[in-house]
Amino acid sequence: MSFGPPPSMYTQSALAADQTRSRRRRRLFLALAAVVAFVLCLGGSLIWYHSADRTGARDAKAVKQAPDDIRETVEKAPVSPEGRLVTEHFTTVPSSKPVYAPGTWATGKVVARAVADWIEGYKIGTDYDKTAWKLRLDGHVCAVSRDVTADGRTAVVVQPPPAGGSGKAADSDKEGVCDEVVMVDLNTGKRLWQRKMPSADFAFVTNTGIALTRSVVAVAWGQGSVAYDMDSGKRLWNTTLATSECHDSGFAGGRALLALVLCGESTDARYRVEKLDPRTGKVIWRYSVSNGIQAVYLPSADPPVLAVAAGDTVVTDLLTLDPETGRRRATISMRGYDTKCGQESYPGPFFGVLDKCDGMVVGRDRAFVMSKQNLDDDKPADSITAFDLAKGTKAEKFEGRPLQTVVPVRMNGDDLIIYRDSSSSVQPAAVVDWNPRTDKETPYLLFSLPTDEEYELSDPEQSDILYEQGHAFLANRMLERDEDSPKDPVLSLIGVGTAGLKH
16 A cells, blocks of 8 residues: 555646736735834834844854855845845645645745655745745655755655566555655756665655754655765665664654654554664764654754653653753653644654644754644734753743734744734734843744635644744644645745845
8 A cells, every 4th residue: 555645746846927926925014014114113123222232242142154054144134124025935725635745944045845755945035936946756645754954955755656577567565665865056057866765665755754963865655764974875774673673753853863762552552762873873872762652753853852752742742852862851741732743744753743843943952842833813923932951840931912912933043933923914923032041032023924825824734834044934734725725836935035124
């Protein structure tokens, strides 16, 4: 039986007619004159604040990274938080079946999307929807990593069509198998290398994950794993069921490489987490997860943090480990919180879910976690709590606003970048920087979103939300056409940058 992506007709992205696109396009960079006036009135104080903030550097300073390090961008405040449109892309959906778009990555020049069986890059600038490049793949994307190298590379796993020789039928046993790794330069769209994964007959879209750490790309699919040199594509090591009764269920990358190892059958599954030497696959330390755990996620490899579901399928606790020894440091209850681990709105655990917890971000000494939503319109819609990783205690808290949800996006040194959605045309969406040590909030971008797309774009379960090198990007993961206007293209991606101080 195949567990690949559901059959679909979305193998091409059609160009929309200018007239149709212009009808659907909505200006992004102004909310109302009241918002602009508010921003301009605040302009002097915002600039002063950032000048003061720059004199006292963040605790985690920006350091020069090697090209194959996993990128950790430290942002500076823009000269003005007033937003303007820098990219916008529409895709034609040819049938009533959704088109899956599981990956979004950005550099300083290009924002790229993995859609169906291609990856496409769009220029960031005033052209709004100018395609920089398009890379056709051998099949649908099966797994993506959010990791990007310092020089702008990432990798995906692809589901190539079953092989069949000339005049021969395709091998049905290979149907739906995800056994091809592709390394891509996001700035140019160049396919740097492509490799066939060994003994990957049971790698499917539902169980395959990919992670990047310094100089290494690692893939696991529940019954095997393989690691490649990031530059050359040379295979460094691999495991199969024949080598052990336990097997790598998935990886988390970044500054280190963690493996989630599964032993036994699903009814009697036992989990352990191992820190690996990325170049050799040798175990540096291992931590055995208690019996009775139904699921384990790895939201961070360094510092190592586990999100576990004890007696349930929803995350109940965070476990923080010592990065040098693997010993448990603290247990943090997630009652009242929403980590959103494995909750992306696909019809299954598609495209790799082990390291994807969209309701939390892990920093050097803090874990930042969303609270569950508050339905009372007079109270903050939610909040983000910072937990001390060493002690397991609550340290700081960032409150949302009534009807405005806040979502942790990523670390910015020791600060946290947060997305706050809009509640009205007077209260725009915002990207802000939060310093938990001083509790200061600094606006980075203020903007409005298309009214009929705002809910989906602002929901981390439905969309990728990024902030990279002064630009915010929001991208739907499932593209579905409007059956009342089936020929109209649908919004795939929108990007915002600063309007600057020009007038």
